[in-house]
Amino acid sequence: MRDLDHELIQVRDQMVNRIWSGLSLIAVLGVPISVSRISSTGWLPMYGVHILLGVVTLLVYVNRQSIATRVKSHIAIALFWLIGLAGLSTLGLLGAGTWWLVTSALLISVLYSERAGLIAIACVCAVVGLFGLGYSSGLLHLSFDANVYVTQVAAWATLLIATVILPLVVFSAVSNLSHTVVNLSRELDRQREENERLAKMDELTGIPRSALALDRLEQALIRVPRQGRKVAVLFLDLDGFKQVNDCHGHDAGDCVLRTVSQRCTRALRIDDTMARQGGDEFIVILQGLAVAEQAVDIAQKLIEVIALPMRYTDQELHIGASIGVAVSPDHASDAKSLIAAADAAMYEAKRQGKNRCAVAQRARRLRLVSAPVSA
Numbered sequence: 195m196r197d198l199d200h201e202l203i204q205v206r207d208q209m210v211n212r213i214w215s216g217l218s219l220i221a222v223l224g225v226p227i228s229v230s231r232i233s234s235t236g237w238l239p240m241y242g243v244h245i246l247l248g249v250v251t252l253l254v255y256v257n258r259q260s261i262a263t264r265v266k267s268h269i270a271i272a273l274f275w276l277i278g279l280a281g282l283s284t285l286g287l288l289g290a291g292t293w294w295l296v297t298s299a300l301l302i303s304v305l306y307s308e309r310a311g312l313i314a315i316a317c318v319c320a321v322v323g324l325f326g327l328g329y330s331s332g333l334l335h336l337s338f339d340a341n342v343y344v345t346q347v348a349a350w351a352t353l354l355i356a357t358v359i360l361p362l363v364v365f366s367a368v369s370n371l372s373h374t375v376v377n378l379s380r381e382l383d384r385q386r387e388e389n390e391r392l393a394k395m396d397e398l399t400g401i402p403r404s405a406l407a408l409d410r411l412e413q414a415l416i417r418v419p420r421q422g423r424k425v426a427v428l429f430l431d432l433d434g435f436k437q438v439n440d441c442h443g444h445d446a447g448d449c450v451l452r453t454v455s456q457r458c459t460r461a462l463r464i465d466d467t468m469a470r471q472g473g474d475e476f477i478v479i480l481q482g483l484a485v486a487e488q489a490v491d492i493a494q495k496l497i498e499v500i501a502l503p504m505r506y507t508d509q510e511l512h513i514g515a516s517i518g519v520a521v522s523p524d525h526a527s528d529a530k531s532l533i534a535a536a537d538a539a540m541y542e543a544k545r546q547g548k549n550r551c552a553v554a555q556r557a558r559r560l561r562l563v564s565a566p567v568s569a
Contacts, residue, residue: 201378206305207263209371213270213301216363218255221248224355230348235338240284247273267305274298281356282325288340288349290356292322297364304368396470398448399455407469407477411529414481415522421482426489426521428478429536430458430496433514433548435474446506447474450513457499462492477533486521486553493517493551501549514549516540525554 225248229241254261254269274294281291295318303311328334336343343349394406402410414425432454439447451474458468458478467479478496480489497515504511518539526532535554543552 202375203263205371205374205378208374209367210263210266210270210305211258212367212370213363214251214255214258214266216359216367217251217270217273220355220359220363221251223359224248224352227348227351227355231343231346231352234342234346234349238284238337240280243276243280247276271298271302271305274301279321282322283334286325286329286334286336288336288343290353292318293356293360295321297360300368301364304371399452399470401455401459401476402467402469404469404471404477407467407479408529408533410467411479411532414479415527415529415532417481418522418527423481424483424486424489424521424524425532426480426483426486426519427532427536428480428489428493428496428551429471429518429520429533429540430476430478431516431540431544432474432500433516433544435513438511438513442506442509442511446509446511449506450474450504450511453504454500454513454515457502458496461495461499466492477536483521486519486524489519489521490551490553493519497549497551516543516548517551518543518554519551520554 225244228244232238232241250269251273254266258266275298278291278294278298281289281294283291285291296315299311299314299318302314325334394403395401396403411425411427417423418425432450435447435450438450451470454476455468455470458476462468462478463480465481469477469479471477478492480492483489497517500513500515504513518536518541520526520532520535520539522532525535539552539554543550546552
C-alpha cells in the first residue's frame with residue numbers, strides 16, 4: 195500500500211507541475227498583452243494584479259521542485275481566483291474572469307474531491323451573480339469606453355488566452371493524470387495477477403504449491419461418489435537431498451528439485467497433479483483410478499525415474515525417493531486426512547529402508563508394497 199500511495203503522490207505532483215508549466219507560459223505571454231491594453235483603458239488596478247501574479251507564477255515555477263505539492267495546489271487555486279475576481283470587477287462581461295473561476299472549480303474537483311468542486315462551482319455562481327447584480331444595478335461600471343476596448347487586438351488576445359490556452363493547460367494536465375492513473379491501475383492488476391500466480395505456483399520448480407493441490411484434491415474427492423472411481427495421494431520425500439545440498443551447495447539442490455519435478459510431471463497422466471509441499475517434499479494427486487494398485491504402480495514408476503542419475507555441471511548426482519500412498523475412499527474421505535495418511539505411510543517407507551513406497555492401511559496400519567530400487 196505504501197508503494198501505491200507513493201505512486202499516486204508522484205502522479206499528483208506531475209499534474210500540478212504541468213499546470214504550473216502552463217501557467218508560466220501564460221504569464222510570459224499574457225502579462226505583457228494584458229498591460230498593453232492601457233492604450234484603450236488607461237491604467238487599471240487589474241494590471242498591477244496581473245504583473246504581481248505573473249511574477250509569483252514564475253517564482254513558483256522556478257522553485258516547483260522544492261515546494262510541496264499541496265502548497266503549489268493552494269497557490270494555483272488562489273491565483274485563479276485572484277485573476278478571475280480582478281477581471282470580473284474591472285471588466286465585467288468584457289473580461290474572461292468567469293473562465294478563470296470556472297476552470298478553478300474543475301481543478302479543485304481533481305486536486306481535492308468532487309464535493310469540493312461542487313462547492314467551488316456554487317461559489318463561482320454566487321460571485322458571478324453578485325458582480326452581475328452590481329453592474330446591472332449601476333453600483334459597478336466600466337471606467338473606459340467598451341466600444342473602443344472591443345476593437346483592441348490585445349483585448350481579444352487576452353480573451354483567447356483565458357478561453358483557449360488556460361483550459362488547454364488544465365485539461366492536458368488532467369488528461370495526463372487520467373492516463374497515468376489508468377496505466378497504474380493496469381500495472382497493479384498485472385502485479386496482483388502475478389502475485390496470485392506465484393501464490394499458487396512454486397517459482398523454483400514451476401509446479402503448483404500445496405494450497406492449489408489441496409483445492410484440486412478437494413474437487414476430485416467431491417466427484418468420487420458420482421464417478422465411482424478412486425482418488426489417491428502420493429506423499430513423496432527425497433532421499434539423499436540433504437547430502438546433495440551439503441556436498442554440492444544449494445544450487446545443486448535447486449537443480450535436483452527442478453529435475454525431479456520435470457521427470458515426475460512427464461511420468462504422470464494429464465489429469466494428475468504434482469505439487470511442491472515444501473523443501474524436498476511433494477504431493478501427487480491421482481484421479482480416476484479403478485483400483486488402488488494403480489496408485490502403487492505410478493508410485494513405483496516415480497521412484498524409478500527419480501533414481502536415474504542427474505547431471506549437475508560436470509558431476510553426477512544420485513537421489514532416491516520414499517513415497518507414501520493413501521487412497522480415497524479406502525483410507526480417508528477428506529483431503530487433509532488423506533494427505534496425513536499418505537504422509538504417515540511415507541515415513542513408514544523411510545523406516546523400512548527408504549527408496550520405496552508404502553500404502554496406508556485402515557486403523558493406521560501400513561503395508562510395505564515395493565522393494566528398494568537400486569540406484
